[in-house]
Amino acid sequence: MGSAWTVIKEILRGSAITARHFFVNMTFHTLRLFGLRTARRGAVTVQYPEEAKPLGPRHRSLHRLRPRPDGRPSCVACMLCVTVCPSECLTVEAAEDPDPEVQKVPARFVVDLNRCCFCGLCVEACPVDAIRMDTGEIRLAALDRKALEVRLDKP
Amino acid sequence: MAADVLIVLAKAVLAMTWTLLLALFLTWVERKESAVMQDRIGANRASIFGLRLFGLFQPFADAIKMFFKEDFVPSFARKPLHWLAPAVSFFCVSVTMIAVPFGDAIRLFGRRIPLQVADLDAAVLFVLAMLGLGVYGILTGGWASANRFGLIGSLRGAAQLISYEVALGLSLVGLIMVFPSLRLSRIVEYQGGLLFGVLPKWGIFLQPLGFAVFFLAGLAETKRVPFDLPEGESEIIGFYTEYSGLKFGLFMFTDFLEVIVFAALAATLFFGGWQVPWLGDGGFVFPWGGRIAAAPWAVTVLRVLSFNLKVLFFCWLQILVRWTYPRLRYDQVMDLGWKVLVPAGAFNILATGLVLAVR
Numbered sequence: 406m407g408s409a410w411t412v413i414k415e416i417l418r419g420s421a422i423t424a425r426h427f428f429v430n431m432t433f434h435t436l437r438l439f440g441l442r443t444a445r446r447g448a449v450t451v452q453y454p455e456e457a458k459p460l461g462p463r464h465r466s467l468h469r470l471r472p473r474p475d476g477r478p479s480c481v482a483c484m485l486c487v488t489v490c491p492s493e494c495l496t497v498e499a500a501e502d503p504d505p506e507v508q509k510v511p512a513r514f515v516v517d518l519n520r521c522c523f524c525g526l527c528v529e530a531c532p533v534d535a536i537r538m539d540t541g542e543i544r545l546a547a548l549d550r551k552a553l554e555v556r557l558d559k560p
Numbered sequence: 561m562a563a564d565v566l567i568v569l570a571k572a573v574l575a576m577t578w579t580l581l582l583a584l585f586l587t588w589v590e591r592k593e594s595a596v597m598q599d600r601i602g603a604n605r606a607s608i609f610g611l612r613l614f615g616l617f618q619p620f621a622d623a624i625k626m627f628f629k630e631d632f633v634p635s636f637a638r639k640p641l642h643w644l645a646p647a648v649s650f651f652c653v654s655v656t657m658i659a660v661p662f663g664d665a666i667r668l669f670g671r672r673i674p675l676q677v678a679d680l681d682a683a684v685l686f687v688l689a690m691l692g693l694g695v696y697g698i699l700t701g702g703w704a705s706a707n708r709f710g711l712i713g714s715l716r717g718a719a720q721l722i723s724y725e726v727a728l729g730l731s732l733v734g735l736i737m738v739f740p741s742l743r744l745s746r747i748v749e750y751q752g753g754l755l756f757g758v759l760p761k762w763g764i765f766l767q768p769l770g771f772a773v774f775f776l777a778g779l780a781e782t783k784r785v786p787f788d789l790p791e792g793e794s795e796i797i798g799f800y801t802e803y804s805g806l807k808f809g810l811f812m813f814t815d816f817l818e819v820i821v822f823a824a825l826a827a828t829l830f831f832g833g834w835q836v837p838w839l840g841d842g843g844f845v846f847p848w849g850g851r852i853a854a855a856p857w858a859v860t861v862l863r864v865l866s867f868n869l870k871v872l873f874f875c876w877l878q879i880l881v882r883w884t885y886p887r888l889r890y891d892q893v894m895d896l897g898w899k900v901l902v903p904a905g906a907f908n909i910l911a912t913g914l915v916l917a918v919r
Contacts (some may be wrong), residue, residue: 416885419884419885420880420881420884420885422884423597423880423883423884424597424880426596426597426598426599427593427596427597427880430596430597430599431596434596447596447599447601448595448596448599448600448601449599449600450599450600450601452601
């Protein structure tokens with residue numbers, strides 16, 4: 406008989422917890438409905454397309470090539486990123502640079518997002534810190550595979 | 561005569577519309593309530609011309625989706641029965657609402673119109689019988705789809721519903737001993753009195769144990785989550801494995817109708833139906849002295865409102881229960897039914913009889 410009361414007590418405690426959540430959250434929802442913005446909200450939901458969470462400082466998103474002061478990409482087409490890339494998604498075609506100090510520039514720098522796994526190894530491999538993955542662009546859906554082959558050397 | 565027929569028809573249509581609308585929006589209420597309980601927001605995207613209204617159009621979006629889904633019937637199914645099962649299920653549940661009194665009575669053009677579709681002599685028995693007949697919908701549904709999971713689900717459903725039908729019936733015997741009538745309208749009228757001069761004479765105060773048994777057995781009758789063995793979403797898909805489109809929608813709709821019917825029964829039998837505490841025909845008369853006069857129309861409005869609020873409260877409570885507890889194991893369900901609820905119901909009859917005899 407003692408254990409039966411324990412069971413009944415626990416059953417009632419369970420619904421008390423959910424009911425408490427319901428009423429507390431409803432209070433905050435109602436306050437918000439009448440324009441009272443409280444620090445605490447009724448729900449933890451982030452309504453994504455309208456409001457987005459800030460990305461972390463170390464997030465990895467779509468790649469970009471950092472420009473030099475004169476506007477051209479700072480990439481020297483050394484192929485280290487292409488070599489290190491585990492998904493083989495980078496294609497770099499080198500061309501001669503007019504500046505003899507630099508020697509090479511990419512004629513084409515394509516990242517194939519169909520294959521990219523966003524590991525960030527290309528960023529770590531780059532000796533001149535030319536490629537970064539900090540554009541914050543994370544909505545990378547497309548209707549067409551071709552659209553996911555992004556040229557980074559052209560804006 | 562024609563006027564009488566028209567009045568009954570109008571009442572039937574109104575009661576049916578009210579119930580179906582409530583069931584439709586109960587799908588929305590369930591989604592929102594569960595979301596709020598779990599610190600979420602819930603369905604809020606369905607909109608008409610940018611008007612969202614907290615996702616209140618979600619039921620219509622769901623209905624449109626159901627309409628346009630393929631109504632698939634397996635080639636090995638027994639087609640007439642497969643078609644009949646959801647209809648039987650739906651009919652047996654929705655027809656119980658005709659016995660429930662929504663309010664006392666209104667006077668219109670010199671006629672007294674009770675706000676109840678049909679004041680049946682044996683309304684309690686009728687309601688229990690119809691809820692029991694709902695088993696046929698489940699059984700034929702599982703059997704006709706010739707699917708093993710469907711059959712397991714329907715057999716579980718039949719066993720569960722028949723077991724709990726016993727407890728449900730026993731829990732109401734005590735109530736009928738206290739309020740000596742099987743008419744729901746009479747039972748509600750009996751609950752208008754006062755207990756010890758203070759408390760309203762509701763079934764819950766006279767039959768607390770009876771209500772506990774009734775509530776648990778009723779939850780099992782609606783076959784929703786803590787007792788959803790016939791469905792068992794995560795293990796067997798249940799008796800509607802082979803149903804899709806509108807037929808599946810009808811089964812789902814029946815579930816929500818059962819919630820409403822059970823809420824209406826709980827309100828009518830144990831919480832005074834349309835009675836408002838201390839409200840008589842002339843207005844409020846408080847036991848601690850003082851009275852507030854009220855016009856007859858105001859009294860009627862208050863009573864109808866009271867009934868609806870009670871029904872909504874019980875719908876809310878059932879959804880709370882449904883989103884709080886995990887499913888019971890099959891043997892636990894049978895144990896609870898036969899070893900706890902049936903003896904408790906029998907004990908309740910005995911205790912009620914003793915009290916009535918001694919008094």
